Amino acid sequence: MLKKGSRGARSSRGSRMFSEDNSVHKFSRIKNTNLLDEDDEIYNTRNRQDQLLSNSNASSPYNDRSSSSPMDKSPWSSQTNVNVPFEDIDDNFSDNVLMGSLVREEGHIYSLATSGDVLYTGSDSRNIRVWKNRREFAGFKSNSGLVKAIVISDDRIFTGHQDGKIRVWKVSSRDPSVHKRVGTLPTMKDYIKNSMKISNYFEVKRHKNASGEFPIPRCIESVIAHDDSVNSIITGFDGLVFTGSADGTVKVWRRELQGKGTKHFFSQTLLKQECAVTAVAVNPDTTVVYSGSSDGLVNFWERENHLSHGGVLRGHKLAVLCLITAGNLVFSGSADMGICVWRRMGMDHICLSLLTGHNGPVKCLAAERDDESAATERRWILYSGSLDKSVKMWRVSENSVPVAWKGCASGAPIAIPSSLPAAPSFEARNRVDGIQN
Template identity: 25%
Template sequence: MGEVRKLQKKLRQIENLEIKISLTPEERVKISRKAELRSRLAELQLQLSALQQTLGIVGDAKQEKMKRQVADASEALPSLPPPASKILKGEKKSKSQAAPAPAARHGEAEIGRQGSTELGKVSDHCQDLSGGCPESEPDQQLQQEEMEFQCLKESWEKAKFRLRLLEGHNDIVTCVVSVDNLVVSGSRDTTVKVWHVPTATEHKNLGGHTGAVTALSAPPPEYCKRLAFSLSLSDKERFILSGSADCNVKIWALSIGQCVRSIYTFNAVTALCFVPEDDGYIITGSDGGKVQAWSWHTFQHCQSVNAHQEAVTSIQAQGPLVFSGSADGGVCVWENQCSDRDPLTLLHHWSGPVTGSRGGRVTLSPRGDKVFLAYGHACIKILQWRTGTISRLTNHSSITGVTDCVHQTGSLLIGSCYDVASGESSLNLFALPQCRYLASLTWPEAPRILCFASWATGSGDHRWVTGGRDLVVWEQLPSSGRQKGDVTVRKDDRIDSSLLESEGETEEDEQSDDFEEEDDSDGCKEYQRDGSQHEVSGSWFRCVLQ
């Protein structure tokens, strides 16, 4: 096991090296050994698997003997009531999770059309069932929920997507957004590109930044009209905000492909979002942990707060609320007071030791009182931001899995998954609000997915775009027919059988922590004792901006 963990550690380091812009000769030599290390790791895992199977055969007879003894003894004892169900710490087990699920199908199946009607039906029936009903009614509702969930699951197993590669960037794609039939992508190559999805062609190349483009946001149409009127442009004009490591936020008019406004922030911009409240606000995060607010009406600076101790890696808005996540593992929740000065009021600040994110690139996606967190480990964390309660959602079957981004579209939760040991990449789908596993979407030679955007077509089908090494558009198609390279399901039985887990050190986390501490154990221990975060902050994010 010791050599396995060392190989896993080396592969993680190599994956981080590969996304650096410039490499030293020594780093290039390390990267050239990735295939060799993966081959050796696969050989060791095969040996361990064979050893476990041998031990299992020896133990089978004993297990059967014990089962017979228990069965014989139970016949002589009076019948006892069943044991009480275990309630998870910090989160009650929902009735829908307690209901037994029918046996799931094994093997791979084609993925395809899944109508918005089915999603809506499941979303409507998946609300929390409170008391006040006769005992028979909740049972019937739970059975109906379970049937609808199984129908939804089967529909995803039969779905089909066409994948189209958008070629044009010459470095990693760090951010994507969608506007109508257009996809806008930002890259470390300093450019913002606009793509026409129906034809999969580059529509415009927006050059103007001198540093890596790290974040994009699309203001709603009603806020675009106000700016378009002041600029004497069409009232149908759409604008895009781009943030960059060059300390600038630029506002682009998509139809003319020009920068109409530029805001100098005095800090490298690492995250941003648009808050559609009152006259509108632009919220930015910096590499030093600063959160800033800017007026959409005047483009003047409104507020600056040193909110985090490390780089702000994600900012998302939900109505008047703003959520910021940092490389120090902390999450801040803000309320927009719609004022000209200091519009953001801090409601909650949960630090890294609370969220369990001990450094790294945190991306977040809020939903009501919950925030879904992806922080570079095998699971997705769920933060109840009002109370600080943490739960885990399994997103990979081993500690070599990495979750880079998490996204919501309708009643779907989508988490990216990358295995550093095998190089395999996929998207895991969960039904909301219970976070029940549906399917895993993958295709041959799928690259690591670092960012995600989604929208629906006029017919209600899904269109997605994923970014990383490649920029890929996913378009949902009728399920008839099959072609080489189609998206397929790769079912993960461990994810399928898992439920939400309350916070607390699991075996997987302990293994992962030991694994990460092999080379830097002193720094990690110091972090846990005195709260210093500089020695364990995530290297992935820093590599992105180098």
Template identity: 30%
Template structure:
């Protein structure tokens, strides 16, 4: 079901959340302490991995390769991000492990706060982490410091607190007999997105908050959903939030960084939507549900002609995470598997392979934008406390898995 809220969409587009820092040129003369992306010392060549990637016939539909099984977390791996030559992974413990490529060794650790790290996103030379203690922490990447990842602020900031705590109108009811400043989340922050100078945070408290990156001031708090927010993504001037209330809501930025509801995409009744991805042009939205289904919608940025184009049983158990890599969609599930899907022109999906190996539910996925040896790198974090690194071929074989939910996979021939 699709609901449309008719408001004009702002003409100024927002950029896609930056989950991978592109190294700047060594001739740029920029200081490593600027807000630009990490400089050339963060650069490395994926072709160094060639020796690990075998030439696999295109007729083999399950020709992925496990390159590494990285251990070191004391708890479940909850989120991942790519930052130049580094992979960042976080878990139930406060420590965030930094892995260096291409040798995939543990480089360092950093972290602070109470409870699990729930979300992790990078932008330029900054890393933003969201925590179970309802705070966002900002880390600066600086090669001029002994601590490569240095804590520079915590949101809400002290300045933001001092400017609001005296005025009673700045307090909101969070639960019976409890009030908080509207700039504070009252429950775990579950997801983050960064776009066009703004930070978006979604929480189990059902709110979506907007922060200005230049001074980390909270600009807006939106009562976005009727249940916990599980996923956020920003694309082409629209911010999408996926919730346990079974809805995906689209928010457009108006003047002075305020946001208004543009449309609602509704999933299955009484089913939580756990993850969301959006195509580069913003015309396709996919949501992963607790019933194991992936649903897809095709439409336009005005939200006046959206329609369901994909509704399929993707996993035996809940879909917990998804990521896009070009024409491929990757989904991770509580059934411990990862599925790789090929997107067709009309937005429908067909499965090209199933990746198995994790001993627990797959909680997070991240694909590298760099092509490697006729494929791409896929990183997966699991409740089995491991981070695994896979090479996935980017060709589509003539052998396609048409069903693997209820038994032995059936193989059929498809036109590619």
């Protein structure tokens, strides 16, 4: 838990951006009248991104010491009218709109997780910020390097760190703003360097032991899955687990009962390519699997009787860094600083729009249902975290009309690429036994 009265982060001109106490800051609600085209120049290094942000802050007419709003000191304030209240946004103006930005100068954003009205953000400052109803609610810190992944499971928060360990946090039942660390996993001998869905891979006891402390979960299985680092792992339908690796493959694993427990066995290789697989997402409702790669492409597979390659979505100039699904929508964030919004329609995918506004690679995405949307419309609140040290909040509708933009490799405003040739698929030939630890 962050202590009250500690010093806040300061901008390049010395004015305070945020304090470390439990003061309340809102996402500024702003109206975005244009979806900007992608920048022609892509900044690929963190130092160049920092320089860009620093120069933007220094030259902004809003960077005034007397201003009380953190958005007024934002690099994006000069591009939008931050004084427009949220209630004044015309619902008929745009289906996909930038609603606001959260800017802190304490670190690059690497991870996001949302559950209901709560949003968790992780950065390389080692801080985990908690936002409730789009107001700053709480925060806690771990001295374990940058926060690479966040998973919310009931009243527990799992955070994956640069040191290869996962910290387990318990939300206080008396005060939801208090987060207590109740465990660290794996043990010294069992390092796991990629995020995963914790409940499927570790025994998690939900009751206190005799001493009143929460026991540390233990690793119950370890599988040698790839020839290079595993960049993404996600559980899907029918008890399947999907992994994507820097070795260029996407693999499928099935979970089977063995004795009193379960083990995971290799089932199928969906993709084998030269480019690294950087992200994997699954839509459990439509049983579609998506993978993003360092070449900027998104492959997808559909399940009928078996998983078959459906096509390739072409919308990015640089590597895809994150993927999520929400309803019939697919969101892909990229090193080119853009977010592609795709809608699945039958066997095809239509590119609805390109969301721009970040000044650095988009590293993480999270979405929740917009409770204020009409009964006839499905809208989502999309959160995007970037290495430009900001989190942006977007309102996206499944009913929006496709907008012409320059992101598609073919130059077409609508991308329907499911007729592309299938990627290689291999039936399982071997079973990989788990290695007990």
